[in-house]
Amino acid sequence: MDMLQTGKFIAKLRKEQGLTQEQLGEKLGVTNKTVSRWETGTYLPPADVLLSMSELFDVSVNELLSGRRLTEQEYKKAAEENLTQVIKASSFSLKDKIDFYKKKWLKEHMAVIIFTCICIIGALAAGVIFKKSLLAFAAVVMFILGHCLINNAMMTYVEKNAYDGSGER
Known part of the structure; x- marks a missing residue:
């Protein structure tokens, strides 16, 4: 999982939807500053926000964390890697x-x-x-x-x- 790649993918998906950082922030209940930090790879969105973005952008959480759209073969491998890294990174909500x-x-x-x-x-x-x-x-x-x-x-x-x-x- 590459936070910079994930951030660039979030920015790409946001732009595809025609949303500004402020508009995306409003939809997700965060500030545009927070969206900017996600998009620059400073940090990852929390799990509940990843779920909301997944629905909003019509991509899987694994694709968000991988920073790109995944084929079926890539999906299973990415799922295991992403889950392991997220669990290590976040033991508290x-x-x-x-x-x-x-x-x-x-x-x-x-x-x-x-x-x-x-x-x-x-x-x-x-x-x-x-x-x-x-x-x-x-x-x-x-x-x-x-x-x-x-x-x-x-x-x-x-x-x-x-x-x-x-x-x-």
């Missing part, structure tokens, strides 16, 4: 991996999150106590931006680790 890496990231960053929250609460309290509406408004904006930044950083970490396990890019 994708949801389990995502949950694990979210918890791990939160544990590693909890002190920074708590410190940031204390600062924002302090700014909000100061704005209310001293009747400085601009300071209170700034605290609310900092809370919203902080939440967005923290969530984005966490999900980037999760994507780097949950899909291929290397954590490297």
Whole structure:
């Protein structure tokens, strides 16, 4: 199983259907960034997504993993090879991996999150106590931006680790 070849085949099938990466992502419940990572061979789609793609593109999962259409003779050999490699690569479900890496990231960053929250609460309290509406408004904006930044950083970490396990890019 060659992840680069699999990725190129997914891209080819997507283009044959006239779909953009974003449209395919919407159909499969992932982002266009995730589709791009599959197509570049960065990592493989999870098993449930492979099944959905198999139906969508009218090819077998073995053909997706092999990165090409297979003859009947090639199919049996590819099935055994692909199954063995997939089992070795994934002993946990994708949801389990995502949950694990979210918890791990939160544990590693909890002190920074708590410190940031204390600062924002302090700014909000100061704005209310001293009747400085601009300071209170700034605290609310900092809370919203902080939440967005923290969530984005966490999900980037999760994507780097949950899909291929290397954590490297």
